[in-house]
Amino acid sequence: MATHFNQTAAHKVPTQVKDLKLVQLRRRQIVDAAVGLFVQKGFHRTTTREIAKAANLSIGSLYEYVTSKEDLLFLVCDAIHGEMEAGVTQALARAHTAAGVLAEMIREYFLVCDRMTDHIVLIYQETQSLPRKWRTEVLKTEVRVTGLFFEALHRLCDEGVLPPLEKPAVDLMAHNIVVWGHMWALRKWFLARQYSIDQYISLQTALILNSFNGATASAPGSQA
Amino acid sequence: MATHFNQTAAHKVPTQVKDLKLVQLRRRQIVDAAVGLFVQKGFHRTTTREIAKAANLSIGSLYEYVTSKEDLLFLVCDAIHGEMEAGVTQALARAHTAAGVLAEMIREYFLVCDRMTDHIVLIYQETQSLPRKWRTEVLKTEVRVTGLFFEALHRLCDEGVLPPLEKPAVDLMAHNIVVWGHMWALRKWFLARQYSIDQYISLQTALILNSFNGATASAPGSQA
DNA sequence: GCTGTATGAGCGAGCGTTCAGTCGGCAATG
DNA sequence: CATTGCCGACTGAACGCTCGCTCATACAGC
Numbered sequence: 067m068a069t070h071f072n073q074t075a076a077h078k079v080p081t082q083v084k085d086l087k088l089v090q091l092r093r094r095q096i097v098d099a100a101v102g103l104f105v106q107k108g109f110h111r112t113t114t115r116e117i118a119k120a121a122n123l124s125i126g127s128l129y130e131y132v133t134s135k136e137d138l139l140f141l142v143c144d145a146i147h148g149e150m151e152a153g154v155t156q157a158l159a160r161a162h163t164a165a166g167v168l169a170e171m172i173r174e175y176f177l178v179c180d181r182m183t184d185h186i187v188l189i190y191q192e193t194q195s196l197p198r199k200w201r202t203e204v205l206k207t208e209v210r211v212t213g214l215f216f217e218a219l220h221r222l223c224d225e226g227v228l229p230p231l232e233k234p235a236v237d238l239m240a241h242n243i244v245v246w247g248h249m250w251a252l253r254k255w256f257l258a259r260q261y262s263i264d265q266y267i268s269l270q271t272a273l274i275l276n277s278f279n280g281a282t283a284s285a286p287g288s289q290a
Numbered sequence: 291m292a293t294h295f296n297q298t299a300a301h302k303v304p305t306q307v308k309d310l311k312l313v314q315l316r317r318r319q320i321v322d323a324a325v326g327l328f329v330q331k332g333f334h335r336t337t338t339r340e341i342a343k344a345a346n347l348s349i350g351s352l353y354e355y356v357t358s359k360e361d362l363l364f365l366v367c368d369a370i371h372g373e374m375e376a377g378v379t380q381a382l383a384r385a386h387t388a389a390g391v392l393a394e395m396i397r398e399y400f401l402v403c404d405r406m407t408d409h410i411v412l413i414y415q416e417t418q419s420l421p422r423k424w425r426t427e428v429l430k431t432e433v434r435v436t437g438l439f440f441e442a443l444h445r446l447c448d449e450g451v452l453p454p455l456e457k458p459a460v461d462l463m464a465h466n467i468v469v470w471g472h473m474w475a476l477r478k479w480f481l482a483r484q485y486s487i488d489q490y491i492s493l494q495t496a497l498i499l500n501s502f503n504g505a506t507a508s509a510p511g512s513q514a
Numbered sequence: 515g516c517t518g519t520a521t522g523a524g525c526g527a528g529c530g531t532t533c534a535g536t537c538g539g540c541a542a543t544g
Numbered sequence: 545c546a547t548t549g550c551c552g553a554c555t556g557a558a559c560g561c562t563c564g565c566t567c568a569t570a571c572a573g574c
Contacts, residue, residue: 338563351521
């Protein structure tokens with residue numbers, strides 16, 4: 067099994083236990099338990115004892131696999147970001163079917179965000195509680211995910227599917243798409259009054275495509 | 291922070307002190323102190339003693355004006371949202387100068403967000419720490435702010451400045467504008483590598499105007 | 515003296531973390 | 545097969561400390 071080269075940074079968190087396989091197993095239990103509790107009550111309101119209980123471990127054992135509660139938060143953020151990255155990668159890959167590539171990419175991505183709503187909210191809320199060292203690690207993943215969209219959009223421009231816009235405009239579009247996904251998660255409580263996820267997707271997609279169409283005709287005031 | 295206590299819900303928080311004028315004065319001290327500390331260290335890592343000290347009060351006095359630390363967080367969120375609402379109202383009003391109304395509205399709003407970056411981040415991070423009762427109160431304000439954009443955009447449609455789009459599309463555009471402001475605040479650490487606030491504004495504005503132009507043939511060429 | 519505001523030492527519950535001890539399993543030895 | 549010794553994962557009571565909150569006391573204005 068080539069799981070040694072995970073895209074996650076979990077291996078940077080020290081452990082007392084020597085059996086690597088066991089570490090991975092237990093940490094999965096722990097992270098799964100923690101994610102549920104953090105989503106429900108937030109990081110600070112969740113006690114390490116509760117986490118241990120939910121993971122079917124004693125507190126003692128918990129601390130064999132983790133050096134501090136903050137480490138645990140990092141494992142959680144890392145796991146979520148890993149899942150996100152995997153989801154986005156798949157979504158972008160799945161959308162390579164000729165015609166409506168961009169629309170499909172957007173749709174797949176938004177569906178990932180819809181599925182991971184709670185996790186996205188959690189990341190926005192608790193990333194700041196991480197020690198600086200872990201926080202930069204988490205932000206790196208955020209950069210990587212946005213990078214996937216940078217690449218995808220630039221590829222579409224090169225292929226002529228999209229008009230040849232200037233780099234800053236394309237990059238910003240990538241940012242926008244990423245954030246629109248987050249927006250659905252963060253403001254579902256509000257948006258869902260008016261829109262279903264499908265309506266949201268088609269409206270936002272129309273907006274994006276329109277903006278490109280408008281740009282093709284003439285290069286408007288998009289100068290710095 | 292010249293907070294306008296009029297349209298806030300601060301009066302719903304009980305106090306031991308009877309002199310209303312004094313309550314407002316002290317609470318302003320307290321909120322100002324707390325905002326600074328919360329931005330710096332977050333809600334949970336800030337102690338009530340620190341807040342009292344920064345506000346030039348004893349802990350005893352602090353608790354004359356506030357029933358719990360959570361109440362205090364509410365006062366903070368409420369004050370920030372109040373300031374935000376005031377800022378947006380002014381921004382929208384200031385932009386009523388004929389031609390590039392929409393572009394000006396957007397610009398003014400984004401500048402408000404840029405100025406209030408720390409506060410916006412704080413709101414996103416700590417709103418969930420509020421007791422349910424206060425949280426709904428805070429979310430109401432969020433709805434009100436978005437509502438200001440609903441109205442503004444619909445007015446522009448009626449006046450013929452914007453093409454007559456369907457309500458859901460217009461409302462979503464309002465949401466988008468609101469969130470783009472937040473996005474600048476939340477992802478400044480990332481966006482500022484590539485864009486200045488002015489570049490960000492003009493790029494996003496171009497995108498919006500283009501999307502309108504693409505939507506219907508009859509669009510007035512309002513330039514920023 | 516009475517009312518209403520200010521003070522800060524003290525309380526005690528709750529928390530993250532530790533550590534002395536338990537126990538199952540495995541390998542070597544007789 | 546039985547015995548012994550060791551390893552390493554597991555346990556949970558206990559520790560030390562933090563922090564939200566209280567209350568007996570002091571004090572100021574009328």
